[in-house]
Amino acid sequence: MALVVNDVARGAGTGYDHTVSRARLATALEASLALRLQNPFQRTVRQAMRAVVAARLMPPPRAEMAAWSTWWRGLPRVLRSDRAAALALFVGVGEGYPLEGGQRRMQAAAEWIAGPCDAAAELASRSLRVRDRLERIVGISPAIRSLRAAAWAAAFGDRLDRTLALGSMLQSTPVLILGETGSGKELIAQALCAAAPGAWSNRGGYAAGHADAVNLASLPDDLIFSALFGHRRGAYTGAGGDRAGVLEQCDGGAVFLDEVADLPLKAQVALLRSLQEGRVRPLGADVDVAAAPRVISATHRDLTAAVARGTFRIDLYYRLSSVVLQVPPLRERTEDLPLLAETILRAVEPELRPVILERFQGFLAGPGADYRWPGNVRELAAVLRTLALGLEPRLLDLADTRRPDLPLAIQDGDWTLDEVKRWYVRQVAELHPTRAAAARQLDIDRGTLRTLLKT
Amino acid sequence: MSETWHQFGTRVLSTRLAHSATPAVELLVAGAILGPAPMLDLIRIHHDHIDDRLDTLDDVLVPGLARITDDSGALLLRLLGRHADSARVDALQAQLTAGLQEFSILQAEEAEPEVFTALFEALVTSDGEAGHG
Numbered sequence: 001m002a003l004v005v006n007d008v009a010r011g012a013g014t015g016y017d018h019t020v021s022r023a024r025l026a027t028a029l030e031a032s033l034a035l036r037l038q039n040p041f042q043r044t045v046r047q048a049m050r051a052v053v054a055a056r057l058m059p060p061p062r063a064e065m066a067a068w069s070t071w072w073r074g075l076p077r078v079l080r081s082d083r084a085a086a087l088a089l090f091v092g093v094g095e096g097y098p099l100e101g102g103q104r105r106m107q108a109a110a111e112w113i114a115g116p117c118d119a120a121a122e123l124a125s126r127s128l129r130v131r132d133r134l135e136r137i138v139g140i141s142p143a144i145r146s147l148r149a150a151a152w153a154a155a156f157g158d159r160l161d162r163t164l165a166l167g168s169m170l171q172s173t174p175v176l177i178l179g180e181t182g183s184g185k186e187l188i189a190q191a192l193c194a195a196a197p198g199a200w201s202n203r204g205g206y207a208a209g210h211a212d213a214v215n216l217a218s219l220p221d222d223l224i225f226s227a228l229f230g231h232r233r234g235a236y237t238g239a240g241g242d243r244a245g246v247l248e249q250c251d252g253g254a255v256f257l258d259e260v261a262d263l264p265l266k267a268q269v270a271l272l273r274s275l276q277e278g279r280v281r282p283l284g285a286d287v288d289v290a291a292a293p294r295v296i297s298a299t300h301r302d303l304t305a306a307v308a309r310g311t312f313r314i315d316l317y318y319r320l321s322s323v324v325l326q327v328p329p330l331r332e333r334t335e336d337l338p339l340l341a342e343t344i345l346r347a348v349e350p351e352l353r354p355v356i357l358e359r360f361q362g363f364l365a366g367p368g369a370d371y372r373w374p375g376n377v378r379e380l381a382a383v384l385r386t387l388a389l390g391l392e393p394r395l396l397d398l399a400d401t402r403r404p405d406l407p408l409a410i411q412d413g414d415w416t417l418d419e420v421k422r423w424y425v426r427q428v429a430e431l432h433p434t435r436a437a438a439a440r441q442l443d444i445d446r447g448t449l450r451t452l453l454k455t
Numbered sequence: 456m457s458e459t460w461h462q463f464g465t466r467v468l469s470t471r472l473a474h475s476a477t478p479a480v481e482l483l484v485a486g487a488i489l490g491p492a493p494m495l496d497l498i499r500i501h502h503d504h505i506d507d508r509l510d511t512l513d514d515v516l517v518p519g520l521a522r523i524t525d526d527s528g529a530l531l532l533r534l535l536g537r538h539a540d541s542a543r544v545d546a547l548q549a550q551l552t553a554g555l556q557e558f559s560i561l562q563a564e565e566a567e568p569e570v571f572t573a574l575f576e577a578l579v580t581s582d583g584e585a586g587h588g
Contacts, residue, residue: 043564050570060573138552140559342488342552350544351536354486354494355529361490 029075032057036088037160040131041149061096065108068093072112084161086117090124091160095131102128103205119164122200129208130155133191137184138343141333147325151188154323155195167197170294171252174275174320176260177298179327182378185298188325189213189256192296196253210253210293212246217259224267225283229274229291235284247280250293260297260320261306265313272316295320305407305414330373330380337364337380344381348388359387371395425452460555460562463571465493467551467578472497478505479538484548486535488555491528509538554578 032052038045053060059067072080072089079085093109094102106121134148154175156163163170175192177185196209214227225231230245246255257263263271274280278292297320306312330336341360345353363383373379374396383393410420425442429449432438439449458466468485475481478501486494498505498512506512511534554574561570 046560047564047566050566054567054569054573062577135553138556140556140563142563145560339552339556342548345487346545346548349536350483350487350539350541351532353483353548354491354532357487358491 028057029071030079033075033079033085033088034159036091037084039149039152039156039158041134041145041152043145043149059092061092065093065105068109069112072109080113081115083117083120083164086113086120087124087160089113090117090121091127094124094128099125099129099132099206118200122198122206123160123163125200125206126195126198126209127156127160129194130191133187133194137187137191138339139333139336140339141328141335143328143333144336147188147327150325151191154325155192171292172278172294173322174295174297175323175325176303176321177296177325177327178303179298179300180329180374180376181300182376183300183327183329184377185300185327186213186256186258188327189258189296189298192294193254193256196250196294210250211255212250212253213256213258214246215258217262221264221267224264225270228267229270229280230282230285230289232282232284235282239284243282244289245280245282245291247274247291247293248282248289251291253293255293255295257295257297259299261299261301261303261312263312265311268313268316272313272319275316275319301412301414302407309415309419330376331371334373340377340380341384344384352388356384356388359390360384363387363393367395368393422452422455425449429453460558461489461493463558463575464489464551464555465497467554467575469497469500470575470579472501473504476508477539477543478508479535480540480543480547483532483535483539483544484551486532487544487548488551509534550581551578 035045035049035052036058040046040049049058052058059071068089071092072085075085089109089112090106093105097105103125106124110117110121130152134151137144137148139145154173155170157166157170177188179185193211193213194208196211198209199207216224219227222236226235226239226243226245228245228247230243230248231239233239233241270280274291275295277288278290279288280291281288303312303317303321307314307317330340341357345356348356360383368383375382379396386393407415407423410423415423425438428441429435429438432441435446435449439446442449444452465485468481468489472478472481482494482497482505485497502512554577557574558571561574
């Protein structure tokens, strides 16, 4: 990347005045075009992009359409007939505008392009929607910046001009989002759902792809089948009509399965089958129907522990976890607190915001100084609400019960007594130089210790 | 670049305020993003310009006003609220928050000074239109 930037920067000093050789200009423009199509949340890409814009090889965001027209006309003919160039143009003209404003500019740009450009305009619209969603994940910490870059890659791969070619592979690559409760898993899921292919028409604008969400923890077991796979009339008492499940409804789009660790074992088998075959059989139906959405799932639980315990199928775990995104807890990104607070405070009247912000600043300097935010961003919102009422926030410090050195499954109460016993025996054995010393600590004989370590 | 995002944000809002026809919008955003004390500093710096547009400003401003949580502060905020369209405050606050996020990232990446200048100019001249994509 550094080579590209330097090359671009050197060749670009003269901007559009064409005093550089045409070959040199073509190379620089091709490089700027390639940059436009890369992951916008990646540090190297951002830096290179700035260099390119600063060198006037590409108009900056929200530039006049005339500047984009000049840029487009300056591209060598061979590039202008390339779909990648059309894609770069649509992303460029739409960037920095609300959806409708960006669409209007894309419509205008579509007139400059010879040949069909619907696929490029659709992908450009989609990429701007996803970028908008990811930018709503507020934060400047390295952890959250890496997460945004990884989520973008999960949505589109490393270059937008290859995304359409990757289409079916991306669609069949599930994403698993892990993170504590309240940490923002749903925002990532919404961004990935916005990456579902939609439709673009240069008259009607952009229609988003089909996407829906199901919270599996909130549904009774017997309704989960119906919600996911659908049912036919009379399949069970109360099934008054045909109903398509969410997997069928979102065929070709995306579905978000929240709290996937709470999926009952029987439903896990059916979900695995549907993921493998791209089809489901609704309850009471004789034939399968097409149902191949991209599956985005999330959980705050330790799924590998659930696999070890036998409550989550290992084959489904592997199927769902092709891409794993880990959302950092708020205590690991406290530098994001001020920006997060401002964003949350936009829900109250403007004249109240300064007062609440002042109270929050006082809270952070006082009782909240070393707070670990066990409820993450959701808890931050609750604290701000309490402060808005002029009350003292009630801090739920789980330091005594939530310890980073203990497995999450223990803290969540997910293990059986036997599992806890086996884990603890291994811990103690590792902490002592001899088995005799470990046995003494555990108040058991060495033979029992050996037996426990083997299980 | 040793400027903090607080200083950068103050500079952006101060520059906007100097030419703003509706200074209550910028002041409320300053209060919501930077806190009440910087907001009061901006009022002091741009007192005459703001006073031309908020005719009752001097009625609620107590000399030496340092904090905004007292009665005078509440009165001042109500005055600003009356003169500001909340949709415009929301839009400008969203834009400034995104801009300050970008500023912090640029600092972490040790970007060139011209890039900070470009960001400053973009935030100073933006029309407060909401949304990104």
